[in-house]
Amino acid sequence: MRVIVDLTRCQGYGQCAFLAPDVFTVRDEALLYDLDPGGEQREHVLRAAAACPVQAIHLDWTQTRRVGLSSAARLLAEQPAAAKMTEGHIVIVGASLAGARAAGVLRREGFGGTLTVIGDEIHEPYDRPPLSKQVLTGQVPSGHTMLPRLREVEAEWIAGTPATGLDVANKRVHLADGREIGFDRVLLATGTRARPWPNEAEAALEGVHTLRTLEDAARLREALAARPRRVLVLGAGFTGSEIASVCRELDLPVTVVERGPSPLVSALGAMIGGVAARMHRDHGVDLRCDTTVTALEGDAEGRLRGARLSDGSTVEADVAVVALGSIRNVEWLHGSGLAAGVWGVACDAGCRAVDTNGLVTDDVFVAGDIARFPHPLYQYQFMTLEHWGNAVAQAEIAAHNMVSDQAHRWPHLSVPVFWSTQFGVNIKSVGVPTFADEIVIAQGSTDERRFVAVYGYQGRVTAAVTFDQGMWLEYYQGLIERAAPFPPVSRHVDRREAPRPVPAQVPDRTVATAGATVVVTGHDPAERRATLLHPPRR
Ligand SMILES: Cc1cc2nc3c(=O)[nH]c(=O)nc-3n(C[C@H](O)[C@H](O)[C@H](O)COP(=O)(O)OP(=O)(O)OC[C@H]3O[C@@H](n4cnc5c(N)ncnc54)[C@H](O)[C@@H]3O)c2cc1C
Numbered sequence: 307m308r309v310i311v312d313l314t315r316c317q318g319y320g321q322c323a324f325l326a327p328d329v330f331t332v333r334d335e336a337l338l339y340d341l342d343p344g345g346e347q348r349e350h351v352l353r354a355a356a357a358c359p360v361q362a363i364h365l366d367w368t369q370t371r372r373v374g375l376s377s378a379a380r381l382l383a384e385q386p387a388a389a390k391m392t393e394g395h396i397v398i399v400g401a402s403l404a405g406a407r408a409a410g411v412l413r414r415e416g417f418g419g420t421l422t423v424i425g426d427e428i429h430e431p432y433d434r435p436p437l438s439k440q441v442l443t444g445q446v447p448s449g450h451t452m453l454p455r456l457r458e459v460e461a462e463w464i465a466g467t468p469a470t471g472l473d474v475a476n477k478r479v480h481l482a483d484g485r486e487i488g489f490d491r492v493l494l495a496t497g498t499r500a501r502p503w504p505n506e507a508e509a510a511l512e513g514v515h516t517l518r519t520l521e522d523a524a525r526l527r528e529a530l531a532a533r534p535r536r537v538l539v540l541g542a543g544f545t546g547s548e549i550a551s552v553c554r555e556l557d558l559p560v561t562v563v564e565r566g567p568s569p570l571v572s573a574l575g576a577m578i579g580g581v582a583a584r585m586h587r588d589h590g591v592d593l594r595c596d597t598t599v600t601a602l603e604g605d606a607e608g609r610l611r612g613a614r615l616s617d618g619s620t621v622e623a624d625v626a627v628v629a630l631g632s633i634r635n636v637e638w639l640h641g642s643g644l645a646a647g648v649w650g651v652a653c654d655a656g657c658r659a660v661d662t663n664g665l666v667t668d669d670v671f672v673a674g675d676i677a678r679f680p681h682p683l684y685q686y687q688f689m690t691l692e693h694w695g696n697a698v699a700q701a702e703i704a705a706h707n708m709v710s711d712q713a714h715r716w717p718h719l720s721v722p723v724f725w726s727t728q729f730g731v732n733i734k735s736v737g738v739p740t741f742a743d744e745i746v747i748a749q750g751s752t753d754e755r756r757f758v759a760v761y762g763y764q765g766r767v768t769a770a771v772t773f774d775q776g777m778w779l780e781y782y783q784g785l786i787e788r789a790a791p792f793p794p795v796s797r798h799v800d801r802r803e804a805p806r807p808v809p810a811q812v813p814d815r816t817v818a819t820a821g822a823t824v825v826v827t828g829h830d831p832a833e834r835r836a837t838l839l840h841p842p843r844r
């Protein structure tokens with residue numbers, strides 16, 4: 307039996323932990339669980355799934371009834387029947403969260419034609435969030451993170467075979483083994499990979515890790531279980547912070563080196579970053595902010611010995627985890643004529659890919675971490691979201707639109723939701739916290755690390771971040787969707803004095819992360835064309 311909890315919905319009250327304590331554990335408000343419990347737990351898990359008030363627990367479709375409907379699935383059930391594409395050949399490239407979810411939805415929508423799913427990994431689709439949490443602590447083995455089969459999908463699964471090219475005009479996907487697969491419609495869902503340490507020789511030292519795949523997690527778990535003298539984490543974003551938290555939970559000395567002024571600052575701004583910094587230090591993390599690693603050093607046997615830092619100091623460590631963000635898997639799309647670059651693959655709000663000239667294509671769709679889409683709630687700004695919930699929601703919309711006629715297509719309008727579990731605290735965000743000029747602590751106290759921070763932009767609510775207050779997320783999501791005035795006024799919240807907003811201090815969202823690489827040629831409107839110049843692969 308496979309289990310997955312939609313942690314974007316879970317409110318952490320712990321009914322599941324009460325009914326199936328061997329499977330679900332709630333620490334403060336953070337839920338951890340075994341994704342592959344033994345058969346003897348079946349009855350308990352079924353009861354927990356039925357009792358979950360927000361129906362966040364999903365189990366294998368084939369073994370149980372499906373519990374919980376995502377918003378897109380609910381819409382589906384409520385919609386009158388529309389003209390659907392039921393035949394032909396649909397190809398999905400990327401067999402992970404977004405790809406697998408889209409495959410299931412295509413069949414649920416009544417697509418009866420040929421479905422081919424192409425993935426470069428050898429495993430069937432698995433869940434990544436537990437890799438930096440339960441798997442690293444040893445609570446769950448890395449092989450127990452396979453996604454539950456929400457329904458039996460009849461499809462040809464081509465595993466362990468990367469796609470190497472896309473021929474949009476002739477509607478063909480090229481594979482590394484020389485095969486070409488024709489399609490009527492294709493979904494691009496190739497996600498991201500971990501950004502490696504830029505010095506290849508240093509990155510190859512034994513003891514240097516990145517974390518994105520199941521194999522990465524198994525290797526890192528083994529290294530932590532061997533009880534290294536010290537772990538060095540490069541980067542204090544969500545992944546780096548979760549790894550540091552696991553190290554402290556395992557009572558391992560850990561140093562975290564962060565280029566910015568505090569952890570999580572690029573995602574949540576300086577105020578919440580300050581709270582995160584205190585949380586690291588209170589748990590015994592040796593946190594070095596405004597500092598970078600300038601070199602990783604090895605011994606004569608090629609094993610990591612330590613690192614040199616930009617402030618002139620050194621750190622001795624025999625495990626280093628490079629957690630410096632991700633790179634989008636778009637190289638295979640070079641030459642396809644799509645607007646695909648370091649920023650992702652551009653698409654419209656209906657998940658249709660945009661070509662180099664900015665024109666929307668008809669038969670190429672995009673979903674998940676790789677997609678860069680305009681969000682009407684955020685001034686139609688193009689955004690990529692590396693969030694579990696976004697991959698699921700966007701895959702459902704993309705799959706629906708792939709088989710629907712123009713009149714019945716849906717926009718991808720869901721408000722982004724993200725969660726992280728670190729140092730026993732359940733951090734959740736709704737909206738886009740970097741889209742803000744002010745922030746206010748609307749409920750609770752940052753000293754107690756139980757609070758709701760609300761973000762505003764030009765006088766309206768754009769995001770909220772909760773520390774151990776996840777049950778408030780839906781309320782603030784409603785305020786974001788209604789463009790409610792900022793600072794929010796709430797009669798539900800008991801406060802003696804009105805909270806005072808302060809500057810958000812989030813990174814400048816207008817600053818591009820990489821230079822524009824388009825050249826425009828031609829003078830006559832019929833001749834004018836844009837061409838992408840790709841930077842060298844890193
Ligand atoms: C360690 C970790 C912890 C995380 N924790 C959280 C969390 O707490 N909360 C949260 O909201 N999100 C979290 N995430 C993010 C979440 O897992 C991602 O948003 C989600 O996996 C995106 O799904 P995807 O299908 O778009 O991309 P991916 O999961 O990246 O899948 C893309 C697939 O395509 C394959 N592929 C790539 N190139 C090719 C090719 N050329 N041909 C064929 N296949 C190809 C890849 O190997 C991969 O299997 C975490 C991610 C990681 C790595």
Ligand code: SF4
Pocket residue numbers: 311315316317318319320321322323330332337357358359360361362363
């Ligand atoms: S909301 Fe559901 S999944 Fe989350 S803790 Fe409660 S019962 Fe468990």
